[in-house]
Amino acid sequence: MTAIETEAGTFQKGSAVGQSVPRKEDGRLVQGQGVFFDDVKRKDMGYLHYVRSPYAHATIESIDVSAALEMPGVYGTLTGDEVALLTDPFFQIAAPPGGHVKDYALAVGKVRYLGEPVVAVVAETRELARSAAEFVMVEYEPLDVLVDARAALAEGAPVLHEDCGGNLSYSGVWEWGDVDAAFAEADHIVSIGELHFDRFNSTPLECGGALVEYNRGTGQWTMYTNNQFPGFAAIMMGPAMRVGIDKLRIVTQDIGGGFGNKITTHPQLTVCCLLARKLKRAIQWTEYRTDFHQSMAHGNERWFQGTEVAVKADGTLLGFRTKAIDDAGAYLRYEPLGGVIWSQVAGGLYRWRNIRLEFTQAMTNKAPVSPNRGYSRMQQLWFTERVIDIVAHTLDFDPVEIRRLNFIKPEQMPYETANGCVYDSGDYPRALDMALELIGADEIEDRRAEAASRGKLLGLGIGSTLDSGTNNFAQSQLINPELQFSGNNEVATVKLDIFGEVVVTLGTTPQGQGHETTAAQVVADILHCDVDIINVRAGHDSYWNSHAGFSGTYASQFAVTGLSAVKGAADLLAADMVKLASMVFQCPEEAIELADGFARIRDNHEAALPFMALGAIPNANNAGFPDDPPTMNCRYVYRPAFEVPDKERKFGNLTLTYATQIHACIVEIDPETGVTEVVDYAAVDDCGVRINPQIVEGQVMGATAHAIGAALWESFVYDEDGNLLTPNFYDYHVPHVLDMPPLKTGAFESPSPFTPLGTKGMGEGGGGGIHCICAGIQDALRAAGGAIVTDSHNPYHRVWEMLSHPERSRETIEVTSR
Amino acid sequence: MSTTTSTTRTISVVINGTSYERDVPASLLLVHLLRDDLDLTGTHIGCDTGSCGACTVVLGGEAIKSCCMLAVQADGTSITTVEGLASDDGALTPLQQSFHDHHALQCGYCTPGMLMSATALLEQNPHPDEHEVKVALQGNICRCTGYWNIVEAVVAVGEGGAS
């Protein structure tokens, strides 16, 4: 067992933590007074519009911007040739061959996906910028198009990046335990031909954008934007733009949803910066929906081919081997990190000890992928859940019992997995029981019969997932040993200002997660004061000195990284306040307590200093102290204890916490049409200590909605020419309110032993809804030919195909029994 | 008599009780008039196909999508945007308060549109049931909440249970 110091238990809950304190953010947001990037205006700002590639793959023969520049009100343009002169390619995370990708802020020389920005045009109005863009003449020479990652490595496949010598971005073999021995020991070997996890993303309602100003005197840019990982954006942009990182001030306030999709906006921000400098005016860029769908941050599409599962006669799962093929899209903007992130949950919630996974990632003429809620783990968890249900279906095990049998047991926690990850805590059987009770699993056969009387097929599905949070960035070294990233960090400052205000700043970039509220709850309990007097500044500002390289809001970590930083800084401030009070009262610090908004002498509550007095002394009234009064301005960097994993064995702890979700649903299928409806839903979540249960439940609900959408309607579908067929909300149907099933939620807390507050990161949800809907469809189809669900995305037409030709999927499954 | 055509037009419109007179291009969308020209930035844009409802305002008592309407079409109308809901002293409407109480918003981007759709509903039907609320909000996409708390918040107002 990897030894990790237990940090929990150092926090004393007061009256705020654990309560559903109504959110501080809401007041401005319900009055339309939030400030989103597009609400920021500057005098004489120029509106940016991109000329985008109409081809998925083509060389750029020529670009002529002269006609656009001649239009009155057009301020200027930027082309790829200029970008190639003014910047260096963005740093690549990949080792070769992927590391040879040259990725610029605009297309240079060729275009590699439809919608790729080719030229930027800036004009006096939004409408004019778009009209002028129509007058930019670009000549293209179309090339053969590659849309299927499975064909990417074949002889003769079109090559996107010649420098890479092919389309491979990353490949690696991940093997733990003794896989051959497991298969030798197995009573049954179940083979699954191909499983496919579909391409979609969470489509935040606000698309990308920024208002960017350049200060010519200092050479410093300010970006009012909605990037959700400023630490990463700045690391990408600084070297590319050949400037120090302090020249890049990134400011966010309100962000209209992110879900990972706003991590990799650095190319567009770079274009804005270059134009702000070139045109000597503020640049305003608003991305609209079609632009977003065509070019921004799709989720990882993944295939699992030739899967084999070793199963004992009693249903014990001994091991699996499979080949994963991942589609990175046209550029590696965050990839190939997806090539390692999955291994945080290599075996899901189960005691797989013997695993072999050959991972291959290829580049295709589709929008670049980047993190999307559940990033890369969701794909792996879907795989493990599909495997369980297919094994159960094929060998006639009960899907509930086979889960129970193979779940990691609560008494095994903390549990070291086959690849050295440490699951911190959890009680999967309890969560499963709770979900089954909420969904009414006892009465499922009655419901099935009732549905049958209405001509409907009904099925029950379970989806078990983990939300692994707080990355150890050293895992990046498992795909590229040369990288110099490891650990994790987040920063907070807490200060007491002159009039007794408590002011908190953070490096995070909340997009609806309620950081202002939960941070205030933690501080209020430490300072023993009311939540209302804690002012948590909204958003992120790189000039606040409360950010570090990993600052941002992504990867299910705020409740650990963000709030631990807040706790650390608040602890320091509390100590400062006690110390100052002891100086004023000339008593030992031990005699002082913070209570009811005062620092007072424990045994004499009359001797009490209000926060206002404590704040005023160091700031404005500090003469006459024999020793320096404490500053009342405290900064804390939270850094979880991580080691660099063993790169040879690909073994080590990759994430600090593992929240658990068990989802269960009931689906009804119209056998005449394939129309599938989720008619009941239950979600159980265990994310350790909940700072604010209502906010936690809100995240569970949101993740559920995303999963329902992805399971039934949401898909980025390309035709063979690389045209995106779902470029807007007409064809990319996201769930509307009438599409939502009734929902029951359940929760309990298995505190993390590894985090200062006992919290775990949560919010991504691991795609539980996708898993349980797939399982529910498979269960429903049992009575209509017994098709096997092999795709994560099951729109009506796919269900109809399974109804019409159940043998097609069944034939891809084989069992060899001893 | 023949009506003349022109690429711009002077329009008069009352927004949140204030009269505005503006020369606007015929091609200007109402949502851009509100956001860019009048700085009423509470009304949002979430799509380009009239699908998402983030731009919903109340026009003549009815919820409409301000991205599916030209500013010139609004000539002579009376409009309420999210900025027109709370009173000047900041007192929230029962609906706004209910959104806050029921955690009916996360990122807050869809919220103004949701509030305006629900406001129009409640004016026409002060006590809607759950299904009526869902029908009224069908044109508003939320990507954060899964809608459950939003529906609850609106139903609660109708039942007099904002808190």
Next chain:
Amino acid sequence: MLLREVEYARPATVEEAIALLSEHDGARALAGGQTLVNVMKARAASPDVLVDLADLAELRTISFSADQSALEIGAMVTNTMVISSSEVEVARPILAEVAATIADVQIRNRGTVGGNVCVNDPTNHYPPLLSALGATFTIRSAAGERVVSAEEFFLGVYVTAVSEGELLTRISVPTRRPGTGDGMAGITLGAHGTYLACAAATVGPDGVRISIGCVAAVPVRATEMEERLADGDLSEAAVRAAAHGLGATLDPPSDVHANAEYRSHLAEVSAVRAVLQAAERAEG
């Protein structure tokens, strides 16, 4: 978003509107704008002149014809007006029922019946419904009025019998006679979403009329199925038997949501369901 420059006029009378539409090449009538404005946002079409019909109050009425045989719906009547109309409720409630499932409240508040039929998007609700109901369309020009049937009205996507210098002013729907029932069924992309396939049907003393949507540029009458049902047997078995093979006669487009084969199948299922619904109502 972000439209091209466009000329705009807001006539006060139908005559002025027709004059404007006649005088300007590339002029287009702007009704509720719930499709047209979105098309202009995509710059998929850019009319030179928009003739806004908003002030034409005479196009915004719902009334009965002099002999009470038809419901007369002005072209500028919104879906919301249809839903809440007492005339519609009495004379042809299917119109309100279907209108209530079009898109969403905001679009129903602005979107008009006339706009919907003039757009004639194959996935629109009214074209197959009005075709099944035997509606007629009144088109006015400087030369006068003409009245056409649904078969004559719907010519293609965005193409109808309304030609340059003409304006659709009124849609006339026969009032429901005793023993008549109407139905509409289809498969949508999510609740109230776009139709993947749909069918509308009316059954009554004059037999059965069935019109299929989403399978061609115009609504398709299922005449063979209508004939097979002419003997009046509208039992489920009879309707299913009558529909059998209907899908194979259709040649619908394929798209990301449904290929031609699946869409044909859905159309056949929709036809069965629409007729059964209509038959049930005819009895009740």
